[in-house]
Amino acid sequence: MKMSKAAVLQEYQKPLQICEFPLNEELQPGEALARVEMAGICGTDVHLWKGELPIPVPVILGHESAGRIAKLGAGLERDWTGQALQEGDRVVWASSIVCGECYYCRIKRTPTRCLKRKAYGISYCSNEAPHLRGGYAEWILLRAGTSIFKLPDNLPFESIVGAGCALNTALHGVERIGLEMGDTVVIQGAGPVGLAALAVAIESGAAKTVVVGGPAHRLQMALEFGADAVVSLEEFPTAAVRLEEVRRHTGEFGADVVLECVGHPSAVPEGFELCRDGGKYLVLGQYANAGNVEFNPHVITKKQLTVMGSWAFEPRHVLGAIQFLARPRWRELFAKQVTHRFSLDQASEALDTVRRLEAGKAVILP
Template sequence: MKAAVLFKYKEPLKVVDNVELDPPKEGEVRIKVEATGMCHSDVNVFVGATPVPPPVIAGHEIAGVVEEVGPGVTRVKPGDRVVSAFVHPCGKCRNCISGHENVCEVFSATRLKGLMMDGTSRLHFKDGSPLRFFLGGGFAEYAEVSENALTVVPQEIDLKKAAVLGCAGLTGYGAVNSLKLEPGESVAVIGAGGVGLSVIQLLKASGAGRIIAVGTKKWKLDKAMEMGATDVVNSKETDAVRALKEMTNGGPDAVVEVAGVPDTIKMAMDSVRLGGRIVLVGLPPATAEIPLRVATIVRNGIQIIGNYGGRPRIDMPRLMDLVKMGKYDPNKLVTGTYHLEEINEAVHSLEQGEALRSIILPS
């Protein structure tokens, strides 16, 4: 099959046609890929900040049609239109059975190794040499994932646009869910990319009061206002911490940090209200050092919540319902469509801050 492969960090992807995909094993599903969203987490793999060993096929916002199922699969069948979450829960570990499948212990142990949950890969080159994947490997004609990652997409939802639900949508849902939001609370969202704008849409749907988008690009902040933000702060043009405190009379009740860089994490710490909550969503490079002023956190009673997405089997169907009701619109996140051969253009556009979510079509 054809796929876009990263052979070496910080080098362009190469589209090759000598990739083979073995049949799905127990609990696994083969998908004919219709579309895959391009996320910053993929770019982190390309530059080595998320060190999945190359050669590797990235792409984790996958939408497609079920082609083949392995033994024991019951959640989907051939012909189903599906979206894959970037989280692939085993369904059997302690976290999965206690309702926390977004932090599945088995998946956590294998996700950065580029392997299936049994510690092996279904991918290889025709000459037999090994090949790995990142959270699904959707930048290809076919992908294989755990059935527990999949949700059937209703006919009224555009399958190609539904791809962004797999990460941007589900991550936004998980972030808002972890806030335990009270009606009318003020929330600042730092970062106005695909995930940040998903958070904003879902905050509006959940009854937040003042929703303040913080970013550095005017066009993205304009998008934030279109999607439900009540206010925006351009942190390149103003002191964002001071602005947030003035706008909310002491600081937002909660801050969702999506950018994942030291400066914006510090911004969240400095701006949140006494006794407030911070949800950390953005993933900094694995080697980044983020200093925390523990005394301030303790004295101010600040809650810091790390959130790794949502629960595919529980939250994704709810997210689908919000899409059907018009309360979350994945179409608004899609800023470009590229064919697989154009994938490096999509990577460049995202790195330059010119895209929210680009859709990659396999053909």
């Protein structure tokens, strides 16, 4: 039997281990076997490595992956959009599968909160067959029901993985909070989610965009993406001076919409203050449990804020991201985000590079 190498999280906050797993090529109906060509290192992977989200360990990390179809199970003939699938096709897939039958899927139409939702690189213990359910591996076995998308010939892996789950997540979040033509938008965070939210805000008609974050290389990328102004955490080290600087760009009343894309709880109460009265605040970056934070709810009442959260994304947002990346400008900018490339054997180094905020986007090339 063929074997596949994979990088496995065996213990929280310990180096990933390179392991080998049997590669079962006898597919069940609806399954697909894909060769992983590129796997993105998401900030969420760092949170998972820290143990900030309950997941089964050991686990093969990696929920931002793309590759080529090696084999199709019986009955799997078309992708999510209806395009014909065949061996050798370049594809990307939605990271999670939902049941379609539970209270949240069917009654409340909130499938991202499906009671049986499982995500590649997060929900599957690698000790359990068929093992290969994460992107940090040479091969991945895609379950029946996975939303698979055939990639256009002119869309490189660097663009789709450079955008990663961040663009899908941003599309879902901005859809939920709602942006109006001419809005002034502040984005907290200059990492992949922040840059994706910036791109979506610009395409949604924002009249002015301000990005608050760091380090310097990420703020430079935000300017290249089209931010009207950036506010450095290093240059403006306290919430009070950042508020003053942001209002210098937004006007004395603050932003119409603030998008939190940081992942650190302290960003949230600061973000409330960046909103104008009657403004909107979206919590987008708090995917893992990074701890509690104190805030005064009187601020929400006094400012009459609309505060909303957004969790993950649906398959339709993956299609939206592919269509978004059809624009040459965004296709090139998101591909440019890929600044660090690693082999599978260097998976721990890749994860640590992201943890230290040294990369735009780090990827593994299995």
